[in-house]
Amino acid sequence: MDFASFFANYGLIILLVVLLVFMFWSSRRRMQKQKLEQEAKARETVPGSEVLLQGGVYGTIVEYDAENLDEPAHVEIAPGTIIRVHSQAILRVVNPVTGIVTEDEFIDAEASEEGYIEGVADGEITSISDDQKRASAEKKDNPEV
Structure with missing residues (x-):
């Protein structure tokens, strides 16, 4: 059996296996990257941090539970005006607070x-x-x- 007949018989199967392995690898890599980004966002999301919400509203975190994401986050959007939002509504941390001791x-x-x-x-x-x-x-x- 020469190379040409082997590739003609099994080439498509080999190509499909290689594509499946590549898709699995790239998907896993992307998920790991997203997990690291979520963990970094959770570390930065502490009371006093300025955040951008999904709706384009800027506010300051008053209360946030990074361990229980089902609990709403309390965000102050104006002095004395605190709203409760789902923790996933926080798009990104604009000005993370540094030097705060947990x-x-x-x-x-x-x-x-x-x-x-x-x-x-x-x-x-x-x-x-x-x-x-x-x-x-x-x-x-x-x-x-």
């Missing part, structure tokens, strides 16, 4: 320091924004830090 991270840090965080026990730190202002002021005073 509750789990805070509990872990608190446990590792045996319940004592410097400044909190003495009432020095009143909020995250005050702490950030103090840090930026110290940075301006001492640019080498």
Whole structure:
């Protein structure tokens, strides 16, 4: 049996198998990429983040449960106006909040320091924004830090 007769008999089957394998591989790769993008969006979707909703409305996340996507997200679209939207209605995060400590991270840090965080026990730190202002002021005073 020579190559030409083998290809004439089995060429179409081989081609179909190769196409099926390629389709399966590319579909799986696309699904993995989408999953990574969804996980990244879920990490960025925290209270205080500015988001764009499916309808073209911009707002700020007030409450969002990344673990239970059936729960509605609470989005503030104007000062004092909070709407509830399905978590999948959030198209993308426009301005992600950086430097925010999640509750789990805070509990872990608190446990590792045996319940004592410097400044909190003495009432020095009143909020995250005050702490950030103090840090930026110290940075301006001492640019080498």
